[in-house]
Amino acid sequence: METTAQRHLTDRTTSDLYFHAERTQPVPDSLGQDLLLRVLDEVDYGLLVIDAQGHIRHANHLARHEMSTGRVIVTHARSLLGRNTELTTQIQSALEHALRGQRRLLQLKQGEHELSLAFVPLSHPLEFDAPTVLVLLSRKNACDNLALRMFARSQNLSPSEEAVLLALCRGASIPEIASDHKVAESTVRSQIKALREKTGCGSIRALMQKVHSLPPMVPALRVISAMPHNAMEFAQP
Known part of the structure; x- marks a missing residue:
């Protein structure tokens, strides 16, 4: 016959199992991806994710805005390029180093416009996942x-x-x-x-x-320069 202590232990074990199941329940990929992209669009820095083939996999709102102006960087055939050949060469060199696991910082200047780009490897060179690079653009003005x-x-x-x-x-x-x-x-x-x-x-x-030192927050999001290869086609309002 089950005692009160045994029933209490069984109830606690069942409760713990339910609690653990709820905490470990995987978030649907679509929901997680949408939320992540919304987060990226709220950051007051341009962000791009570039794969091993040099293709832009995602660009947040401010990165798309910067490329659409064509002042220092542009996009063509899903690739990140500079406004001229010299800038493009610098970008490609930094990207190649980043794909090999080396961080790089560029200070690009075209006329009166300046732009800093940080190339950050998102994968370790000894790991088996495909190399991916995060490119962070400088914030324009505090x-x-x-x-x-x-x-x-x-x-x-x-x-x-x-x-x-x-x-x-x-x-x-x-x-x-x-x-x-x-x-x-x-x-x-x-x-x-x-x-x-x-x-x-x-x-x-x-x-x-x-x-x-204040958190970087964009003042407003605008629907501009949509990139069809983005997981979400437009910036969120």
Whole structure:
């Protein structure tokens, strides 16, 4: 005859099995992939995944936007190319090294436009999976980061203080800010003092360090430059 202790042990064992089954239940590939691509589109950096044949397997929203401008990089026949032959050669060389397991960083410049690209191997050269490379593009401007606007609201900054903060992020000096906002330099200094007090930063440098440490969030997603070979054809709204 089963005792109370035995029934309690059986109930606990059954409960643990159900709990373990729920935790280990695999997420459907389609759902996991869609969520991952949504995540990539929310990051304020251009991201591309390139396979061993040099084909772009996926490009997030900002990467597609950068390639569509044609300022420094472009895409042709599913390949990542530079705006000219010299840039293309640099990109192909970095990609070849990355496919062999070596990280590379490029500083590309075309006219007045500059773009940094980091090539990161996603597979180990001793592993059997097909070599794949992640390419990260530099973020254009910290002032375009949605988190900066959210930070300003969370610190209860006034509209004029937020405008000064954005100007500081762009590298503007106090005289330049005063001239642009048509106020006295003393007014700008007072606003900067208020910024430091509200954010708890002892200096402009500390304030800028805090701003640049904010999570990279895109301000908005736009449906542009669709790439048919993407797992999802368009960026998510």
